[in-house]
Amino acid sequence: MQTPSIIEVLSREIPEAKFAALDSLDGMPTVGVDLEFLVQTALVLRDAPELRFVFLADVVAIDYYPREPRYEINYLMACPGAAGYGDAPKRLRLKIQVQSGQSVPSLSGVWASANWGERETFDFFGVLFDGHPDLRRILMPDDWEGYPMRKDYPVQINQPVKTYEPLQVTEEEFVANMKKAGRAPDSRQAPKQ
Numbered sequence: 001m002q003t004p005s006i007i008e009v010l011s012r013e014i015p016e017a018k019f020a021a022l023d024s025l026d027g028m029p030t031v032g033v034d035l036e037f038l039v040q041t042a043l044v045l046r047d048a049p050e051l052r053f054v055f056l057a058d059v060v061a062i063d064y065y066p067r068e069p070r071y072e073i074n075y076l077m078a079c080p081g082a083a084g085y086g087d088a089p090k091r092l093r094l095k096i097q098v099q100s101g102q103s104v105p106s107l108s109g110v111w112a113s114a115n116w117g118e119r120e121t122f123d124f125f126g127v128l129f130d131g132h133p134d135l136r137r138i139l140m141p142d143d144w145e146g147y148p149m150r151k152d153y154p155v156q157i158n159q160p161v162k163t164y165e166p167l168q169v170t171e172e173e174f175v176a177n178m179k180k181a182g183r184a185p186d187s188r189q190a191p192k193q
Contacts, residue, residue, distance in 0.1 A: 001090045003029040013044045030093040042110040052085050053077040059117025061125045065151040069097035103128040124149035
């Protein structure tokens with residue numbers, strides 16, 4: 001199913017919303033929607049018989065600092081095309097734009113798998129999800145300050161970057177280690193053909 005067909009179904013179900021067909025380098029159908037229609041759009045994508053995107057695979061945030069809207073959130077979803085779950089396998093990328101300090105409605109009530117992705121987005125970018133059942137850090141320690149995936153996060157490097165590191169053992173030590181491990185061929189054996 002191509003992007004125009006998906007937008008046609010969405011526009012029929014939510015006539016007040018504006019949907020945009022967006023370019024995609026990987027050929028995946030990509031639809032943009034305003035933040036205010038996110039939950040309605042997700043419900044139609046999941047429940048409409050022509051669509052049936054019942055699997056939310058990932059929630060991915062991108063920081064475009066200093067641009068506003070600063071964040072873009074991508075929801076990657078699939079329809080398996082199995083009995084009762086759509087007529088054919090298909091996938092979709094749904095994109096929303098988020099201003100700095102703006103919160104996003106949680107989709108964890110639509111797809112349970114959104115729970116982890118939204119927590120991860122909060123943990124790394126600081127984007128808040130309204131209505132999320134357990135919005136707290138998931139990968140960073142609880143006492144971590146800031147959001148490390150933001151482009152304005154202060155990164156401190158105390159060591160020079162290593163572009164070349166010499167071999168730590170001599171060639172003779174390497175061969176001896178390989179023989180000890182039983183991995184080096186014995187020079188008396190004939191090579192295998």
